[in-house]
Amino acid sequence: MKNNKSENQLLVREVFSKFLDSKSHRKTPERFAILNEIYDLDEHFDIEFLFSIMKKKNYRVSRATLYNTIELLLECHLVRKHQFGSNIAHYEKSYFDRQHDHLILTDTGEVIEFCDPRLHNIKKSIEEIFNVSIEKHSLYFYGKKIKNEN
Amino acid sequence: MKNNKSENQLLVREVFSKFLDSKSHRKTPERFAILNEIYDLDEHFDIEFLFSIMKKKNYRVSRATLYNTIELLLECHLVRKHQFGSNIAHYEKSYFDRQHDHLILTDTGEVIEFCDPRLHNIKKSIEEIFNVSIEKHSLYFYGKKIKNEN
DNA sequence: TTCATTGCAAAGCGTTTGCAGTCAC
DNA sequence: GTGACTGCAAACGCTTTGCAATGAA
Secondary structure, three states, X not given: OHHHHHHHHHHHHHHHHHHHHHOOOOOXXXXXXXXXXXXXXXXXXXXXXXXXXXXXXXXXXXXXXXXXXXXHHHHOOOEEEEOOOOOOOEEEXXXXXXXXXXXXXXXXXXXXXXXXXXXXXXXXHHHHHHOEEEEEEEXXXXXXXXXXXX | OHHHHHHHHHHHHHHHHHHHHHXXXXXXXXXXXXXXXXXXXXXXXXXXXXXXXXXXXXXXXOHHHHHHHHXXXXXXXXXXXXXXXXXXOEEEEOOOOOOOEEEEEOOOOOEEEEOOOHHHHHHHHXXXXXXEEEEEEEEEEEEEEOOOOO
């Protein structure tokens, strides 16, 4: 399991590299460093968090570059963006995950991922009814753990 | 249909009034004026838009009060809040509407409302699987109109 | 060499806060 | 009368922008 991670790092670097080529963007070390750090994380993160862990590792990196690079990573679907209610944008790596949705526990802030195939059927219906092509969806449930009182 | 609107205005004022009582909040004219303006709108709006239309109608109202009052209206479920991707919060009146979800056309910015009962089943399953009680959900589809080429 | 990209700092902008004046109770 | 509420302006915090320096092609 553990060495999947470094294999994956190689794979996503490759994907990003091809994307940058195709758009004639430069392959700067900063861009790949950021990609690496993101794929090293196992949780959702915001820009400030990413900035702080990269500073801690003595990278010379600016918030501006983080925002720019994340933008590119969104474009090539290596990262997903979330707006969990507040004004701070949250992100997560997305390449090896299946598309999934989120259950947010409002008391603890915990975020649980789930995937329900029935959502796909709803999507299909909406596409037919309104004659649209849906590129993306976002579904969040907000709730609380039920405590058993024994 | 038209005079439903003023009947509704009375009804929501009543609801808001009861809510303010129950929380020992004061019934200021500003709060009711804001409620009225919101229930006069038929679209989604943001604070800046609400501010501008109230200014245009010569209300003496501040953004601070708009934010404060909206907060109260959210609490008593007379208004719903949305975060359609960007950092600007959007709102809509919610008292007479059935709970519904949104399809956002990314090219035109148009927002279409829909309601699919199957979502309820998904919710039920998630509640059972994770042993949670879900208070709220948000579902957005993002897509584009399909053009017929005849 | 050239100009896309970078780091840094300043500016933007939606939202929140502080405060003196006001008015619902 | 009193303290919750208001308008105003300043502060906040995330994000974007401007710009001189840098380095990928």
